[in-house]
Amino acid sequence: MKKVVESSGLCKRFGGTEALKSISFGVNENEIFGFIGPDGAGKTTLFRIITTLLLPDEGELKVLGLDCKTGFKELRRNIGYMPGRFSLYQDLSVEENLSFYATVFGTTVKENYDLISDIYSHIEPFKKRLAGKLSGGMKQKLALSCALIHKPALLVLDEPTTGVDAVSRSEFWEMLRKLRHHNITIIVSTPYMDEAMRCDRVALIQEGQILSVDRPETIRDGFSRKLFSIKAPEKHKLINALRSCPGISSVYPFGDSVHVTFKDDNFDNAIYEYLENSGISDVSISETRAGIEDRFLELMGTHLH
DSSP states (O other): OOEEEEEEEEEEEETTEEEEEEEEEEEETTOEEEEEOOTTSSHHHHHHHHTTSSOOSEEEEEETTEETTTSHHHHHHHEEEEOSSOOSOTTSBHHHHHHHHHHHTTOOTTTTHHHHHHHHTTTGGGTTSBGGGSOHHHHHHHHHHHHHTTOOSEEEEESTTTTOOHHHHHHHHHHHHHHGGGTOEEEEEOSOHHHHTTSSEEEEEETTEEEEEEOHHHHHHTOOSOEEEEEOSOHHHHHHHHHTOTTEEEEEEETTEEEEEETTSSOOTHHHHHHHHTTOOSOEEEEEOOOHHHHHHHHHHHHHO
């Protein structure tokens, strides 16, 4: 299978801070490859190196078969990049922004319209509106249209759906899936675990290091413990009590419940009495299936110890 990105031992430092620590991974042609990790994990730094905006301090990186240091001019013509912060011209209209980006890349909107029509059709009725006056979801569609207008072989999206409503997020991912028909490889970072499950493969990244690379289902199914979901009306009080409980191994808030593992991996009924004595009543406990975030937290815990 042809590799679009090949990274080996990639390192990047900013002063005394190691932003990337010997990062190695590969992205296959026509793949949607996700990077999952908290703020400060190194995702944006890595994306800036992939898009030739930063140089690595050590290691090798080939993108579309070219060295990221020597092939940057050609790479910039073949990569579409959508940074985390909306970076289009706020005082230009929708159509002016799109025309400008097409011109920069030596093409026209008409030439590649079929590539963006699915996305752009949502905002075309507002093409005279200034970009700064668009809603979050519409800004996102305009930014994606501008990143695609030169028909790149690789599309790099840094948290493209942050701050966008759930319906727009879902629509956005449908658009990404359709782009594969145009032979475009996509690298995307996201803080949303439901989006991670829509990638072909994901890399879990923490403190500049990759913890795991695999299909999201495989990563999720690698969770090694029995997991229990505990609910009570006073969630904050519940978390504090569980974290002080001697028989419990891990405690993480999860939606309206708390996910817990036990030290010997067996459920201990004494927990009911312990919580009652801690002033917590109306408790419900059930065994639950681990999600990808549970596995991520487990890997992070292993990595940090």
